[in-house]
Amino acid sequence: MLRTRTTGARRVPTVIAAAAAAALLTLTGCSGPQPGGGAAEATGQEQFTQADIDAALQEPTELTFWAWGAQYPSVVEAFNAAHPDVKVTLASQGSGSDHYTKLQNVLKAGSGVPDVVQLEYSVMPQFALGESLVDLGQYGVDSMQADFSESCWQGSKVDDALYGLPQDAGPLAMFYRQDVFDQFGLTVPTTWDEYVQTAQQLKAADPSRFIAADAGDPGAASALIWQAGGRPFQVEGERVSVDLADPGSTTWADNWQRLIDGDLVDTATPGFTPEWNAGLASGKYATLVTGAWAAGTLQRRIPDAAGAWRVAPLPQYGSGTAVSGQTGGSVSSVMATSEKKLAAIGFVQWMAANAESAQIWVDEGGFPCTSATLASPEWLDREVPYFGGQQINRIFAESAEQVGEGWAFLPFQAYANSVFPDTVGQAYVKQTDLQGGLRDWQETITTYGESQGFTVE
Template structure:
C-alpha cells in the first residue's frame, strides 16, 4: 500500500497526464466487444512455449525474486524488470506512455483503485479472452470484483488489504482500555486515553484519500457509481454520514494526533505509543516490522470496530497485474501474469516475503492462518486478518478518475483535518471539484 497524499510537481504531473488520458476515453463499457469469459488459455500456453521477451513495471519488494524464479522455470522467456517509481510516479509514467502510443510495459502493477481509470481509457487487455475468468474461484470476492470493470477482467489479483484494528497493547494495558468492538466504543476509548495522558492519542491525522474511501466503504457508503460514461457522486449518502458522525467528533474534540501519515514523525509516534491504533489494511504488519522497530512486541491486532458490533470491514490498498494493450506479445504477458498470481511457486515467494494474499487457498491454509508473528509478540495475527478477508462489504466501486480524485483530496477534505473544521464540508468541496472535473473530461457527472 502507498500513501495517497500527493503534492508539488508530482501531483501536477499526474493530474496533467490523467487529464490527457481521459480526454480520449471511449463511450460505453471498456472493450465492449471483448471475448467471453470462457475463452481458451491455448494462446497463453502456446506463447509461453514459444518464449520471447517482456517488460514488467512494479514496485513490489518480491518482484526480483519472483522474476528470477519464473525465468528459471521458463528459460526461453526474458522478463525485463523495471521499478519506475511508486504511486504517482508509476502512474504518471504509465499514463504518459499510453498517451504517446509507445513505451508502455507489457505487464504493469495496477492498484485496484486505479483499475477503472486505465480500463476505461482502453489501455488494458481484457484477460477474459485468454480464459482467465476460470480463475474467479481462486480469489476473494472483493479482489476479483476490483479487477473487473463492467464485464471485462483487466488484471489478476495479487494481494488484498482487508482492514483490521491494529493497536498498541502495551498502551491499552497501561491505561486500562478495552479493545473497541464498535466505533462508539472507539470514541469513548479515545477520550479516556487522551484525558489520562494529553500526549497520547488513539487516532492520528488520517487526511488521506485512501483511508477516507475505505472507511466510507466499511460504513456502508457507496458515493461513486459509474455506468459507462455516466457517473454519480454522492458524498452525503447515509454511509458517508455514518462515518463522519464519528470522525467529526474525534476532530472537533482534538482527539487525533496532528501528525501526517508516512512521515518520520508518524513512524516515531507509532513506536513510542503517542499514536495507539491504526485502522488499516492487512499489509500493515510489514510496515510496522520494517519501519517501527521500537514497536516490536507492543502491537496486536483485532477485528475492525463496526457501527452495530457486527463484523464487517473494507479493503484498503491492494494491486493486480495487468497486460497493456501496447504489448507486442500480450499472450506472453498474460502467461507471466498467470504464473505470477496463480502459481504455487510465485505465491509462496510472495507469502514468504510478507505479502498478504488474495487467493482463497492461502487465506484458508492452516499453515498461513496459524503462523505466530514475532513482531506481534507471538499473536497469530493472520487468524484475525483472514477472517476479515471474508467480511469485506460488497458493492464498492471507485471513480473512473480516482487517481485525479486522490491528488486533489488534500486541497478539499485535507483542509478539514488541518484546520479542525467539519469533514462533511470538505467532502462536499471534494464532490464539487470531482463533478466539475469529470464533466470537463467528457463524462456525464452529476451529484447524487
C-alpha cells in the first residue's frame, strides 16, 4: 500500500502536466505574432501603368500562387513557358476551407504568405475587409472590365474596389441522368413545381432512388435563394444587414421543404464524399443542381458515367423571365504583403484574360469568365462527348446572362457557412424546418457579426 501511495503521489504533477499539455493541442495553431492590421497598401500615391506591369514580367522574379482548381497546373505551366524570366510556383493547400484556414494562419503569422491566391467570390470580401488584398484599381486594372462578363466582374468588387480578376464562375444549371429519366419515363422539369412532381414519380417507381443528394450546403442554398430573388445579406462598410426571412429566402425554404418532407432528397449524404460519388455514379441521384463548373467535376470524379449525364436549364420558380443564381467560382487576388506586386498583377492578368490561358481553362472543363470565350462560337458549339455530344456550354452561357443582380456576401461568409450545418442543417435531420433553420442561422450570424464589431440589423 505504501508503494501505491508514493508512486501515486509522484504521478500527480505528471497528470496535471499531461492534462495541460493536451489542452494546449487546441491552442498551438492559434499562436503567432500580430500582423499589425494586415500591412495596408502603402503604394496608393504612386501611379503605375500597364507598361510598368509589363516591364515587371521581364525581370527575374519568383512568385508563389495558392490555388486548388484542377486547371491551374496547366495554366501556370503555360505562363512559365511564355515568361522565361518569371517563375510561378503553384502550391495547393487543399480545397475550400482548408485553403482558407492555411491562408488565415500565414496572414496571422505574418510570414509564408503567397503572392497570389485563388479566392471564391463568397470568401473574397472577408480578406478584402482584412486589408489583405491589393486594390487592383490603383494599378489601372479597372480598364479590363470589358474583358469579363458582368456577373464575374461584379463578384470581384467590394464597395467599388477591385480585389482580384475573375477566373471562373458557377452559373446554375441542372445536370440530370438521361438513363434514369428514360428508364422511369420522366420528363425534364422546367419549374420547381415540376421538379417536386418528378421527384415524387421517381420515388414511387423506385424508393431507393432520389431526385438529388442534399444534406444541406450553404453554397447551393444561397444560390437558390439568389435565384428566388432573395438578397439576405447587404453590406455597407461596417453596417451589415441580414434578413433570411425575406420573400426570396422564404420562397426557397417553402419549395425545398417539400423535398425534405417527402424524403425526396437524400439528406444523409453530403456532397464530395465517397458515398456521394458512388450515388452519382450508380444513378441513385437523378439530378445535380449546381454551378457550371460541375461539368468538369463530373468528368474527373465519375469518368465511368460518360454518356449518362445531360444538362438542362435551371428549373424556375415562376413562369416569368428566367432567372439564375450562382455558386462557387473564384477570383485570383494579389496579396497586400507581396513584395512583387507588379509581376503578381501581370501574372493574374495573363491568367484571367490571356487567350492561351482561357483556352486551357475551357479545354480542361473550367467555366470561363472572359467575354471573348463566352461569345465564341467555337466554345458555344462544342459538343461534349461525356454529355452525349450535347452543346452544354450554350445552356451555361445563357444561365450566366440570367444571374440576378445585387447579390452580396457577408464579410465573414466563411464563418457563416461553417455554422450552416448547426442551424439550417438541423432541418435536414428534421429537428426543425427550413424557415426555423434560417432564423437560427440569422441569429448566429448576428451574434457573430456584433462580436466582431459590425453593426448588424
